[in-house]
Amino acid sequence: MKVVFSRKGFDSSAGGGPSPIVDGRALSLPIPAGRGASATTYGSLRLGGHARRASGGKLSGRHRCHHDPRFLADGTAMLGQCGAAQTHLENRGVGAGDTFVFFGLFREGAAAPHHRIFGYLNVEEVLPLTDAPRGRVAALAEVGMPHAMAMEAGNDAVWLGRGATNAPACDALRLTVPGGPLTLWQVPAWLTQTGLSYHARADRWLPDHRLQSVSRGQEFVADIGEREDAREWLREVIAAIEA
Secondary structure, eight states: OEEEEEEOSOBTTTBSSOEEEETTEEOOOOEEOTTSOOOOBTTTTTOHHHHHHHTTTSOOTTSBEEOOSEEOTTSEEEEEEOHHHHHHHHHTTOOTTOEEEEEEEEEOTTSOOEEEEEEEEEEEEEEETTTSOHHHHHHHHHTTOHHHHSOSSTTOEEEEEEEEOOOBOOGGGBOBOTTOOTTEEEOOHHHHHHOOTTOOOGGGEETTTEEEOOSSOSEEEEEOTTOHHHHHHHHHHHHHHHO
16 A cells, blocks of 8 residues: 655745645645646635735636645545656556545744645546546546646546545644744654655654655655554544544
8 A cells, every 4th residue: 555645735836825724724725727727716716815815916816726636525536647746656556545645835824834734535546538538537627627628748647536625734734843944744653664755865864753855746655565553644644634
């Protein structure tokens, strides 16, 4: 089994600032759509004010966003991925039965920004869009999946399963150590033993189960195999997200 730490949402380069914590919950703001296909605006998601504040006035409700990952009311979750990030997932053997743990940059009020987990996706299916039936692609486009509207690359795919978002902003889901810096994370003990893709350098793994995380990248894969401690951590994280 693999656990993917998947970076999503606003940050200093994509959007311009951290996503907000609203009423005690992590509200991940989708990144701007740019030139990519999208029928979704921040206003249509009722995120116009949050996008304006987080971007320092550069974005508003009229701007289109890349609404991905998507979480539907029936518990369906979906993630579109392509290019080098999709190839990395394929090369690491990620597929059905594995779990994405979504994290991003957040700020509560005037406090310092930090990384925290805000959602998850238990993968049930990986759908390569170039080979998918047209009806399935059209159905995904109809619910607002941008990758189904216009493929970004030849290896464009949608990952489908069950999941949830809008997690409580609790300590159990925080990655950045109290007091920072931003990319210094407190991680579970099992992760220091399994390792994490893009974090092979020994000097990144520090005493007291701390990790100096890379500042760029989207998908970081941990192969947990049959480790019960890692599976128990994942169960606790999902329970915290769904609380």
